[in-house]
Amino acid sequence: MVDDFPVLSAGPTPHTKLEAWSFELGGEVDDPISWRWEEFLELPTETITVDIHCVTKWSKLDTSWRGVSLDTLLGRVRTEAEYVTAWCDGGYTTNLPLEDLTGGRAWIAHTYAGEPLEPEHGGPARLLVPHLYFWKSAKWVRGLTLRSTDEPGFWEAAGYHNYGDPWKEQRYWSD
Numbered sequence: 001m002v003d004d005f006p007v008l009s010a011g012p013t014p015h016t017k018l019e020a021w022s023f024e025l026g027g028e029v030d031d032p033i034s035w036r037w038e039e040f041l042e043l044p045t046e047t048i049t050v051d052i053h054c055v056t057k058w059s060k061l062d063t064s065w066r067g068v069s070l071d072t073l074l075g076r077v078r079t080e081a082e083y084v085t086a087w088c089d090g091g092y093t094t095n096l097p098l099e100d101l102t103g104g105r106a107w108i109a110h111t112y113a114g115e116p117l118e119p120e121h122g123g124p125a126r127l128l129v130p131h132l133y134f135w136k137s138a139k140w141v142r143g144l145t146l147r148s149t150d151e152p153g154f155w156e157a158a159g160y161h162n163y164g165d166p167w168k169e170q171r172y173w174s175d
């Protein structure tokens, strides 16, 4: 367990201006949709208190976030897709089954411990999928591409497990 909150990034921290920020649902959807920052802040938010698990074996308990549920966002599009690629400023990607983003299990979080999410931790907003290993919780997320076929993201293509269930310790493809 860790008390501080380690920063793990594959590259430099992007600093996207809020005026230039948007969040987009695209790919295999009937009508792609995107929200600018002010629009995004008007969406209903939820408070999430969860444990997070990094693949490098640290866990942090009872972290507190605020953000918009993916149920709210995905409710605005019609799709037959079964997978998503989350994409980010800086070029990071990660893939997930669409189902794992539904059912009150995933958020786009913009607040951490009552403060705007720091850039190092993914601000202005990051994906938060606490039931999977934390590399799935893409920082600086800018959109989801919905797909009918699964496509490995950055770490998944580099050998991390495609699904990443911490309780099954699915760290690498061989796990």
Ligand SMILES: Nc1nc2c(c(=O)[nH]1)N[C@H]1C(S)=C(S)[C@@H](COP(=O)(O)O)O[C@H]1N2
Binding pocket: 005, 006, 007, 008, 009, 010, 011, 053, 054, 055, 088, 089, 090, 092, 120, 121, 122, 134, 135, 136, 137, 138, 139, 140, 141
């Ligand atoms: N865009 C982006 N998101 C990312 C990463 C990254 O390198 N780039 N690293 C992932 C990994 S491996 C982990 S453990 C967590 C770390 O989040 P933290 O830096 O807020 O602790 O972010 C995940 N999301």
Ligand SMILES: [Mo]
Binding pocket: 008, 054, 055, 056, 134, 135
């Ligand atoms: Mo990680």
